[in-house]
Amino acid sequence: MIGRDSEFGELTALLDSARRGEGASVLVSGEAGIGKSLLASAAVETASSAGLGVLSCRGIRGAGAAGFEGLHELLLPLLDRVDALPPRQRTALEVAFGAEGEPADRLIAGLAALGLLEKATAASPIMVLVEDLHWLDRSTAEIVTFLASRMGDMPVLLVATTRVDPVYPDHRLHFGHHLPLAPLSEEDALNLIDGRAPAMTTQQRHRLVAYARGNPLALTEWSADPSWTEEPPPIERSRLPMGKRLEDSFLAEVALLPRATRRALLVAAAGEGASSHEVIRAARNLGLDRGDFAPAESFGLITLTGDTYRFRHPLVASAVYDNADSDARARVHAELAVVIDDAVRAVQHRAAAAVGWDENVARELEVLAVATGRRGARTEAAATWRRSVALTPVAAERARRTVMAAEAARQAGATADAAVLLAEAMPVVHDEGSLVQAARTELLIATTSTALQGRRGDELVELSRTLSDPADRLEILIWAAVRSYLRQDSSAEITRAVIDELGRPDLAVTEEQRVLQGIGLALISPADRITSAEKALSIFQGRVRDSDATLLNCLAFAVEDTDDLTEAVRVWTAEIDIFHRSARTSDETVAIAGRGTVHVTANEIAAGLADSEHALRLSSDLGMSVVGALAAANIARARAWRGEQELATSALETCTELSGLMPVARVEAVASWASAQMAANERRPDEALVHLLKSVEHPPIGIWAGGDLADVAVRVGRPEAVEGWLSMATTALASSDSDHLAMLVERSRALLTPGSAARDHFEQAIRRGERTTAHLDLARTRLFFGEWLRRDRRIMEARDHLAAALQVFEAHHAAPLARRTAQELRAAGGGERSQPAKSFDAGSVLTAQELHVARLAAEGYTNKQIADRVYLSHRTVGVHLYKAYAKLQISRRSQLASVLEGVLD
Known part of the structure; x- marks a missing residue:
């Protein structure tokens, strides 16, 4: 070289x-x-x-x-x-x-x-x-x-x-x-010519160097033919891209071959990748024989390597193929389709040979697209559907196949392409099956990316009224509820129209349909609640279609809206298991992100961080920007709990980058909550209040985020800012009776109530909190109560609550609240506490992924089983365990269970 x-x-x-x-x-x-x-x-x-x-x-x-x-x-x-x-x-x-x-x-x-x-x-x-x-x-x-x-x-x-x-x-x-690789320098180019064409004159060499622009293939090819250097090339030719200029030189060489050899080269170029036997059989069907390839072999344009013809350079093949007229190419592809044994490549050649409409080939391509999709090659399936569309003569069939092409593109992750295909199909789609599929694809795109907004709820209601199949009507109305719930942008009139249509008693006939109807109503109607999550989960055990996945996620959202976080975690976990068994990694990623959000809300910070980091990694691998944005926002919230401001800031930047220009309401709400926690950590209560009020605008998240409002609102002298959330939370408690939410409501009332009457609210908040596993929110309640008691000069009682709160904050690594509590405890005369030496804390030295892998290993999973479960390679699992052993100062797998026993949540 x-x-x-x-x-x-x-x-x-x-x-x-x-x-x-x-x-x-x-x-x-x-x-x-x-x-x-x-x-x-x-x-x-x-x-x-x-x-x-x-x-x-x-x-x-x-x-x-x-x-x-x-x-x-x-x-x-x-x-x-x-x-x-x-x-x-x-x-x-x-x-x-x-x-x-x-x-x-x-x-x-x-x-x-x-x-x-x-x-x-x-x-x-x-x-x-x-x-x-x-x-x-x-x-x-x-x-x-x-x-x-x-x-x-x-x-x-x-x-x-x-x-x-x-x-x-x-x-x-x-x-x-x-x-x-940059072009060769002038010196290197001249050295190459010296080795290839030592007889060239100095003028010829310099002219060739200028014309070849340092391209080694051009220097090599053109040095063999001095005619390229006899005259300066025309200006317009010099401006052509190098690839085109090289192709032209190869064509000039091909032009010297006999006509039959040129045709034989076209067969080889069109059949590149086929065996030499197939190429020769196709050539024979075109009136050629094996001897017609010999002159091209003598010129070195093509060689028989093993069982395949190989061109000297790919540009030779592209030059031969692209320079042939369309009729010649079609005849060659038609003959290749006859002789090639592989059914997929044969259909591909028939499609290349087709001119104008050809329903027979379009039908074959549809079969191929379905088969290709079943093998997981979704990008190729989408391309095959599009080629089928191009050959379809009947408008209705063309519209149907365009909708299927859009769905295949969505499955391949090409959401922008899918959106374009839907826009092409929608004006001409009339059959019910395609209308429903188009709506399904549209909503699946709108719920997982920012490429498409999707139709409004009232538009979906109108669509449902045009459908004759009750099951299709129900599905579209459920999608209307899903869209309204996720976007949180429907007017009261639109919401009412969806509720009225979806709530019709004659809409659902079978038990399964009634369960699905219940999920839809629970999402959009405050008066309706999920009666049995277990029954709802059971209908999805035997099937998991793409649309079912979204409904399962919405089931979890509906359970979250009952304010039972423990049940919500259980439902998300059941969904993760369903998706995992059916190898639906994308849907599993959504569920992991959903569970991570609930974990953090339920004060299970380590578990929430592990889920959210897992979901962020998977969403990056799978190109799921919306899910990644939610995971990143939740990571920021978990980091903010711990006072890890730089890590929280980085996570929020990732969230913003992934959210795009049209962030999803749920993601915005979680990100605003994280921003509020970060502002509170840095003692900027006015900024924290702004972020919390924005979060409260999205009730599914705001119902919990609003529990932080009273502390910062009182600090900035705006207690009235809490009223809207307090009314919403009180209404929710009337039907949920959540001890966790009740604690937040009573705590907020305590902070807003002047004088001694606040005590009753604090004590009620603590009683409700002691019935939960929300240890951090309970500790925060004790902190607020301790601060109130100290101001009321009840010092000894204040110390007890502050000391209990500090112990929890330190155990959960909630550094900002631990500092605030310690300062308050000192002000109450608690002094510096003499504590025993802190035991080794595995949760603080392992990364979230190392902790996840170590816990699974401690539960008895093998490395292969862990790799399958967390989407890592077998070797990477081993590396994580090796690092975990070193950090935990152990040497055997059997020691993991004991060393991880004390890790919180």
Whole structure:
């Protein structure tokens, strides 16, 4: 290689690090012909000579309709190790490769691929080469980028090559290293020409260097033909992109071949990736024979490598294919479709051959799209649906398939594309099935991303009235309630219309429908409550469709609205188990985030932090911005409880970034509550009051956040600011009788009541609080009571409450409240307390994820079972446990249970 010493040195250094167990990933990028493949090949040669194993796959232009083709090529040498994977990861990989079963989220398939790499490194370090990442099927590309961000702790170097072009995805952020290949310097370019064409004159060399612009492929190709340098190129030609100029030079070379050979090259280009036997059979059907490939082989444009024809450079294939007329391409694809054995590729060629409408091919593509989606290749399924739409002649069928394309795009995480497809379909959709599916897709997008607002409740009511199927009418009305609940932006008139329509006694016929109706009404109607969460959960045990997942989440929200936080945690946990068993990682992530919010509200800070950090990690992997924003807001709230202001600020910044321009009301409310806690920690009660009042505007969160209002409102002289929340909370207590909420209400009344009458409210608040597990809110109540008692000169009584509060705050690491309480205790004459040496606290030295893994290990789960449960690789679980042992100063798994026994919540 010439002029690539620095880049090659960086790769060899990374290879050396991988041999020592310090893995990495590097993306080699540049324009066509810049030398990416040559550099990667040199790295492979170095790796092989150093004893590293090599795994590789290659993207092929126009391939990838079925998805996971590249992944199968990459992992084929390792598939004999698949039984060593955790069960769900093994199943996810098998389904991706065509076995029967339910498709898993791409996260599980990614973990399976990571697990296989980990197993393979037990034999030797590995280099993974992914060539032409820009052409790799999207499902594989997603897993490659997943792997690229996780190479740090393994003896693996992952190298991927990609073109720099706005039409291709930009994967740089996923790789630890980026190696952009720049054009060669003039000196290096001249050295390359010296080696290739020593007979060239000085003038020819300099003219070629100027024209090739440092592109090694251009220098190599054009140095072989001095005619390129005899005259300066036309100005307009010099301005063409390098890829186009190289293609033109290849076409000039192809033009020298016999006509039959040019046609044979077109068959090979259109059938790139097919076997040579298939290509030759298709050529014969077009009146050609094997001998027609020989002149191209003599020119070095194409070679027979193994069982496949390989072009000298991908630009040769693209030049041949793109320069052919559409009729010639269609004839070639039609013949390839006849001879290719693989059904998926055959359909792909029939689609490429189709001109204008073709319902037969459109129907075949629909079947392929369904099958591809069932394997979990959702991006490819969406693309296949779109191609089916383009070939569909009947408007009604075209609309139906467009709706299905939108749903497939939503499942693939391409919410913006899904929204565009829905906008195309909605004006022309008339059949009920498509109308319902469109509404379902629309609401699923609106509840998990900021790409779409969705229709208002009254619009959904109008839609329901046009439907003849009672089950469809019920579903749409439930969606209207869900939308109204989550957005909290419906007018009283719209809300009333939804309640009236959804509450009709003749709407629900079966027991299941009545349960679903109850969930919808509980979300939107204050007069309706969930009567049996157990019965509601039971109807989802045997099925979990996409729409069911949202209804399950709304069931948990409805239970939260009964103000029974313990029951809400139980329902969220049951949902997590349901989603986990059915490998629905995205839905499980939503439920984990939901449970984390309730945990923190219920004062279970460590559990809430573990759930929220888990949900944030998963949402990042799955591209679920709204869920990630909620998790981040809740992390900020948990950190604020502990006084970890910098960490809380960072979490709120993450929340803002993920929320986008249209933040969800629930996320805004939790974030405002966190901001209020942070402001209170820094003794800025006026700012805390503003944030709390904003949080109270969202009743499901505000009913609990409002419990903090009275303290800051009194401090800034605005006790009237509490009245609205106090009225809302009192109304809620009339039907829920929650001891936790009652404590907050009585405490607030105590803080607002002048004179001795406040005592009765404080004592009532403490009595209700002692019936709960809300230890922090109870301790805060004791703190406020202690402050009141000290001002009332009841010093001894004040000390008792303050000392009890301080003990709880210290045990839960609630540093700001602990400082405030200690200061108040000193003012009450409590002095400096002499305490026994503090016992070792596992909860304070482990990260939330380490604590989560350690607890599961202590409960008897194996590393494989833990990996399956928390969506980590087997090796990563081992690393977390290794770090936990060191931090906990233990050496055996059997010691975990005792050392974790005292960790709170």
